[in-house]
Amino acid sequence: MTDPNNLDHGGLPPSMDISLWRTLDAAANRASEGLRVIEDFVRYGQNDSFLTTELKSLRHQLDSTLQRFDRSQAIQSRDTFGDVGTTVQGKLEQSRADWSDLLTANFKRLQQALRSLEEHAKLIDAEVAASFERARYLTYSLEKMVMTTVAASGAFPEVSIYVLTDGRADGPSFDTFVAKLVEAEVDVIQLRDKNLDDRTLLARAEALRKRTAGTATKMILNDRTDLAKVSGADGVHVGQEELTVSQARSVLGVGKLVGVSTHSIEQARQAVRDGADYIGIGPTFPSGTKTFDAFPGVKLLREVAKEITLPGFAIGGIDVSNVTEVAEAGIRRVAVSGCVTKADDPGAVVRELRKSLTLDSPNS
Ligand SMILES: Cc1ncc(COP(=O)(O)OP(=O)(O)O)c(N)n1
Numbered sequence: 001m002t003d004p005n006n007l008d009h010g011g012l013p014p015s016m017d018i019s020l021w022r023t024l025d026a027a028a029n030r031a032s033e034g035l036r037v038i039e040d041f042v043r044y045g046q047n048d049s050f051l052t053t054e055l056k057s058l059r060h061q062l063d064s065t066l067q068r069f070d071r072s073q074a075i076q077s078r079d080t081f082g083d084v085g086t087t088v089q090g091k092l093e094q095s096r097a098d099w100s101d102l103l104t105a106n107f108k109r110l111q112q113a114l115r116s117l118e119e120h121a122k123l124i125d126a127e128v129a130a131s132f133e134r135a136r137y138l139t140y141s142l143e144k145m146v147m148t149t150v151a152a153s154g155a156f157p158e159v160s161i162y163v164l165t166d167g168r169a170d171g172p173s174f175d176t177f178v179a180k181l182v183e184a185e186v187d188v189i190q191l192r193d194k195n196l197d198d199r200t201l202l203a204r205a206e207a208l209r210k211r212t213a214g215t216a217t218k219m220i221l222n223d224r225t226d227l228a229k230v231s232g233a234d235g236v237h238v239g240q241e242e243l244t245v246s247q248a249r250s251v252l253g254v255g256k257l258v259g260v261s262t263h264s265i266e267q268a269r270q271a272v273r274d275g276a277d278y279i280g281i282g283p284t285f286p287s288g289t290k291t292f293d294a295f296p297g298v299k300l301l302r303e304v305a306k307e308i309t310l311p312g313f314a315i316g317g318i319d320v321s322n323v324t325e326v327a328e329a330g331i332r333r334v335a336v337s338g339c340v341t342k343a344d345d346p347g348a349v350v351r352e353l354r355k356s357l358t359l360d361s362p363n364s
């Protein structure tokens with residue numbers, strides 16, 4: 001399609017030329033406008049530089065495909081006043097119930113426009129049509145990333161305390177301990193026990209479900225998507241070598257949370273692409289709960305804080321003595337184990353952590 005005046009239109013009558021250009025022009029405008037609305041929301045509304053970059057790269061791909069049309073030909077064919085569609089407008093187009101409605105409407109606009117570009121381009125150039133098709137598929141992934149990120153940001157408070165606990169010495173002491181955490185309004189409790197047999201672990205999970213049901217505290221199971229499903233947990237946490245986000249989600253069903261451990265900025269970006277609901281970021285400091293060879297530390301926290309708005313929980317050796325360093329790196333959600341599970345007064349530690357994360361930090 002290098003010479004727009006000499007196109008093979010598949011034997012279209014000449015009168016079709018102008019209508020084809022009008023269609024392509026209108027669809028190209030619709031696609032670009034829909035994409036801009038989404039990009040503006042993510043950029044200015046969410047301050048999410050990673051998603052902004054992903055959307056920008058789709059815009060560039062779209063622009064380079066559109067450049068293969070002669071825009072002057074398209075503009076010449078434009079007849080806004082003669083467009084019968086400009087006066088046919090549904091009432092619903094003038095109002096949006098919320099951000100989700102706004103984003104959905106603009107993703108749909110973008111996808112429909114790309115489909116129209118693709119189908120009409122097939123009359124002219126199969127390669128260009130295929131490029132529009134690729135762009136449309138990209139929008140499906142972007143829609144998932146954007147919608148999940150924005151919804152997840154609302155699912156976890158801006159300052160959040162997430163506690164990982166094992167099954168404790170026995171059922172009653174586990175129950176007493178988690179009751180204290182719920183009373184202290186911990187945001188998330190993760191059951192993480194690598195030693196209990198399945199039935200005992202399930203019994204602890206069921207006890208945790210009872211304690212957290214009807215409260216603001218979410219219940220997550222570590223590693224065990226199967227037991228998360230059976231116990232009715234709010235979600236599961238998976239590591240880099242475990243089930244993928246989509247595999248865990250296909251077991252748990254929709255409406256459940258899937259969190260992923262990340263140890264580098266690329267893993268954090270991938271978790272967003274995969275549609276995770278939150279990420280663990282660490283290890284931040286040496287931990288008494290788990291041993292590590294390498295520590296991405298506060299440097300990784302800073303990197304994530306700078307570009308990703310999907311909720312991220314700093315993890316690894318965090319306690320009241322160093323939590324301010326986490327806040328200073330721009331992260332106000334922490335996942336802790338030892339400093340709470342070994343404390344005489346777990347509620348007091350939770351309150352201290354929350355206080356430090358709530359105070360204004362100089363670099364955030
Ligand atoms: C919130 C949170 N972040 C990270 C982890 C670690 O998960 P993983 O890397 O799979 O290691 P194990 O916990 O399974 O040893 C976590 N559990 N929770």
Ligand SMILES: Cc1nc(C(=O)O)sc1CCOP(=O)(O)O
Nearest residue numbers: 282283287289316317336337338
């Ligand atoms: C289980 C786990 N995963 C980590 C990671 O970085 O992925 S750090 C960690 C241990 C968290 O316990 P504590 O607060 O006692 O150090």
Ligand SMILES: [Mg+2]
Nearest residue numbers: 223238239242
């Ligand atoms: Mg794991």
